[in-house]
Amino acid sequence: MRIDSVKIVVERILEGYMSYIDTFNELTSLSPKHFKDRDWIGMQQNHKRRLRLYKDQVSATRLLLSETLKDEPLDQNFWIESKAYYSWIITERKDKELAETFFNSVLRKISPQSGINENIMYVHEGYDTCDLHTNENLYHSYPSSWGLQKIIRKIMEDFDFGAHYFNKEEDIQLLVRAIREVILTRYEPTKDTITQVLKSVFYRNKAAYLIGRTKVGGKWMPFIIPFLHNENGIYVDTMIFDPKVMAHIFSFTRSYFMVEVAIPSQLVAFLNSVITHKQVHELYNAIGFNKHGKTEFYRDFINHLAQSDDKFIIAEGIKGMVMTVFTLPSYNIVFKMIKDYFDPPKMMTRQEVRDKYKMxxxxxxxxRMADTHEFEEFHLPLERIDEELLQELKSNVNSLIEIKNNQLIFKHLYTERKMTPLNIFLETCNTDDAKTVVEEYGNAILQLAKANIFPGDMMTKNFGVTRQKRVVFYDYDEIEFMTDMNFRWKPKAETYEQIYASEPWYDIKANDVFPEDFKKWMIGRADVKDHFFTYHADLFNPDYWIKLQDQIRKGEFIHAFPYPTEIRFRPDEKA
Structure with a gap:
């Protein structure tokens, strides 16, 4: 009976995984048509369906197993046998690292109290334990003997999006000029020079990206070519060589790409050679396998924990009314927990906060918003917890922690990239940097608004500054959809009583917003305040916010460029 139960459980988990990955690939495969047809709403809705897919399939698999397991003791030996059998039946799969993560997810749903146990789960395996299969279908190759013009023409031929081009010949010459200016002024091609472009196209929002590399001067020179498609047709928007810009395209603040992947580990290995600023878990996130990205992040984290000795401490910044935040100084991540109770004026439940993060x-x-990973039953060595942090946790999130066997167990937390809080950055930076980040601060708010997100609490303490001085929003407990807000001009006081009233004399509803009031608290630093008010005058104009709402309600999908507009070939061309 025991052997039969193991076999049934494992085969149902694998069936669940195969259902997930087949549907994932099916949804992803719709992206080329969405791009061809300029169906941006369809692209967006399809992306959301794919995001929900993993959790739904794990839950469905758990329900299927509940009948099989109802009479089976969930002991460790059962799952040791199950893991061994599962490992055997997925041996030949070219996506076995994803299948392993799915097994982990199902097991955690069935037996959450088991924690992260390497005897019954795939904890240390890692993506690079998968065979990096030789696959000639991974990329197109273009030898230098063809000459630059022929190479570019062949690339444009190989990536025919099936729609009218705006001006293909001009695109070819723009790409040729970009390569001559950036690469050929520094390096002389030889007979060994080769260009490789991934056959998989990376789709996101209104753009399609080609990713490639050229071996020249004894090293690989990576590049990214974004294509856009508007009413005039398809066109090349720019050619990107700057590693920092490429890293930003794959940023933790960006939505995941829709990209067809035959062998995930192989695609990640190629990307890792091109987008060198990114870690493996970030690249898995970027191509849509965020649950496996979470697994790879955890592996990196426990490796770092084993090689470091500093203690977890309270994160810098003003303590939040909703979240308790801590960090490990030597690691570029913060850990966020929802408090047991919220200080006034916060009037919400823990579940409502979790719903905002899901949103x-x-x-x-x-x-403009940081990606997060959600963990349950997260264990840390008690000896690595600073005493001040431990007291903070006991005071604010006591219901979510437990001490057992010299481990501090967190029942629920989020992980997020560490950034310098904007208010702290502004306290010490020079005037030029202050001007840069306050411009970025306003840009972040307006770009979120154009994507139908109203941040709610827009105090500078709720925004972070990245190493590239980009400003990112990370406090989600008060976000709302733009279309749910009511932007108003403040009524003008006319009577003596109205002018000197200690409280507003007009009615204010829950979702009323008065942009004129933003000036009172947005930027306090004297040397950049006027610059901010002038640069972002639209922020304080209710009519501007109402105009954005109208655009959203009309179904206008606004493209957020992940690279500077000044490098665009045709900066005036609308996406």
């Missing part, structure tokens, strides 16, 4: 996870983050 962000399903929405287009347009480069």
């Amino acid at each position: 962000v996870g399903l929405h287009d983050r347009v480069g």
Whole structure:
């Protein structure tokens, strides 16, 4: 009976995984048609369906197993045998690292109290334990003997999007000029020079991206070519060589790409050679396998934990009314927990906060909201917890922690990229940097608004500054859809009583917003305040916000460029 139960459980888990990955690939395969037809709403809705897919399939698999397991003791030996059998039946799969993560997810749903146990789960395996299969279908190759003109023409021929081109010949010459200016002025091609372009096209929002590399001067020179498609046709928007810009295209603040993947580990290995600023878990996230990205993140984290000795401490910044935040100084991540109770004026439940985080996870983050991973039963060595942090946790999130066997167990938390809080950055930076980040601060708010997100609490303490001085929003407990808000001009006081009233004399509803009031609290630093008010005058104009709402309600899908507009070949061309 025991052997039969193991076999049934494992085969149902694998069936669940195969159903997930087949549907994932089916949804992803719709992207070329969405791009060809300029069906941006369809692209967006399809992306959301794919985001929900993993959790739904794990839950469905758990329900299927509940009948089989109802009479079976969920002991460790059962799952040791199950893992061994599962490992055997997925041996030849070219996506076995994803299948392993799916097994982990189902097991955690069935037996959450088991924690992360390497005897019964895939904890240390890692993506690079998968065979990097030789696959001639991964990329197109273009030898230098063809000459630059022929190479570019062949690339344009190989990636025919099936729609009218705006001006293909001009695109070819723009690409040729870009390569001559950036690469050929520094390196002389030889007979060994080769260009490779991934056959998989990376779709996101209104853009399609080609990713490639050229071996020249004894090293690989990566590049990205974004294509856009508007009413005039398809066109090349620019050619990107800057590694920092390429890293930003794959940023933790961006939505995941829709990209068809035959062998995930092989695609990640190629990307890792091109987008060198990114870690493996970030690349898995970027191509849509965020649950496996979470697994790879955890592996990186426990490896770092084993090689470091610093203690977890309270994160810098003003303590939040909703979240308790801590960090490990030597690691570029913060850990966020929802408090047991909220200080006034916060009037919400823990579940409502969790729902806000789920909302962000399903929405287009347009480069302005940080991605998060959600963990349950997360264990840390008690000896690595600073005493001040431990007291903070006991005071604010006591219901979510437990001490057992010298481990501090967190029943629920989020992980997020560490950034410098904007208010702290502004306290010490020079005037030029202050001007840059306050411009970015306003840009972040307006770009979120164009994506139908109203941040709610827009205090500078709720925004972070990245190493590239990009400003990102990370406090989600008060976000709302733009279309649910009511932007108003403040009524003008006319009577003596109205002028000197200690409280507003006019009615204010829950979702009323008065942009004129933003000036009172947005930027306090004297040397950049006027610059901010002038640069972002639209922020304080209710009519501007109402105009954005009208655009959203009309179904206008606004493209957020993940690269500087000044490098675009045709900067005036609308996406």
